[in-house]
Amino acid sequence: MDKVIRKHDFLKLLFADLKEKYHIIGPTRKGGGTSTYAYPTFDDIDRAIDLEMGYTTTMGSLKKLYFPDNEALYQYQRVGTEVELVNLRQAWDKEKVILGLHPCDISALAVLDKVFGLDQYYTDKRNKSLIIGLTCDSACSRGFCSSVNSGPDAQSGFDLLLTDIGDGYFCRSGSERGERLLSLEYFKAAAPEDIQARAKKLQKTEDELKGRFSLDEVTSALAEKYNDSLWDEFADKCYTCGACNMVCPTCTCFTINEKAKGDHSQGKRVVVWDSCHFERFAQMAGNFNLREEKKSRFKHRIYDKFHFSLVRQGKVSCVGCGRCADFCPSHIDIREAMSRL
């Protein structure tokens, strides 16, 4: 179902209605003040005025909400000869609405769903999320969603999808929950001009995207070029800092750490994000490391996104958000690797 809503009604009426029922998460500007760095990011939104709906990209992705970077799993405590366990994982008490998620990040949630689908704490959070997506007003500088079929339009994974069409938002429902929302009185029928305005907006964004590549060509080239010297060149530039993994909305590797008291009487086990770029990531017994060479670790990330995921799940797991290139201290850009394959 397609409808439109005036921006004023969106910020006043819809926001207030949502706030009554949901905890609202949306794009907002953080930092500044004592930090010289201000950047849009997803965070709790109390007042509609704090929303930055015109953002291009965020530093962190939404994955932290569903896959926290530091999550205590349980606590153990020795009591005499017994050991007591306390579950420390936390479920959301209130449903959340995620406002303003871009199509690449909507696609990323589908990747997370495949990885964490067996974890009830994860699926519970996902079931308690209402996704109100937002198509991009303009292309981000390093994104390539159109090359990996995750934008600039989205086909699924949202309850509502908004497109800024000037004085209002074009709203498309993607679920029954979304349709029910659209029946509220401040959503008006979409006129043919509105549909045209939406199409025009998406075309503009698509035209602005740079460095487009053919996914079919790239994925078949990858299968052939595992031992290409191209990888030496890229690996040589990589600092193995893991920044790309941290900002990536579909990187999900983690380590479970032991946080024990000195006398082992009490402690916790905690999930923390990890990076396949780190040397000890695939360390095994007998000084044997599956990916000892920096090059093989660099390739592992690229192949995991564009080749292994395709073989395993029939779909590449990179959603083309461009964050890895935005935050790489060595300015390594996946698009360059892809175009040179």
Place this chain on the structure above:
Amino acid sequence: MENIYLPEMAVVQEIKEETPQIRTLTIKMAKKQARSVLPGQFMELTIFGSGEFPVSVAAVLNPEATLIQTTIQQVGKATRETARLTPGSKIGIRGPFGNGYPLEAMQGRNICLVTGGVGLAAARQLINYIVANRNRFGEVILLHGARTPGDLIYKDFLFNAEDAHRNNISISVTVDQPDQNWNQTIGPVTELFKKVRVEADNTVAIVCGPGKMMNNVCAGLAQMGLPDDQILLALESRMHCGMGVCGHCAVGYKKVCVDGPIFAYGEVKNNLEKLI
């Protein structure tokens, strides 16, 4: 809601010192296992205060699978802490995980087990299964190697000629560095290939040991004419969750914890990233 990372509590019932570095624990779990524990599967053990690690199930001692054995080599932070366990110690356990051996496909075949060091533990439950279902298999031979005689585990199994004869299993053992009393083969486990004849088209080889040993053994077996899909490897990559989530054991498009730990050599060899 189920917290899939929360272990079940279990009690160490008995401890056997195999070598100064390796102990076999008999572990009693409170609850009947929801799934049966297949030969080749593994569990995650938690030593509270030190960490969690994957370990092969070496034996299942009762039909309810509440009593199991694992054999642990002390190599690092958590495994070393097993040296301090005593009967009655409480530990955590999760599992069973992994695919296990393809028992159906192995029926009617000759079985050639080639193991190194504590790798024998990963094949032990399979050996028990074969003994219990002896008439479903052809000729069964076990070739085992260790660094020194002092590093040999399961000595009362390896050197029990009477049981071996009764179970119709031929067992040969070799060590890299002998002591004065050693009167058997010396050298890597591939030395033992010289002493056996393997019927290439009707034999399934089971290989488990350190990475380098597995490489050499696979090369040796291939030389004897064994096709890649008749060589089964038990891999032991580092892993944290055991359930296909954490990413540590991913090699190429395989995940050792869910696609393995048992792989046909062909799958390993043709993987873009090397698995061993």
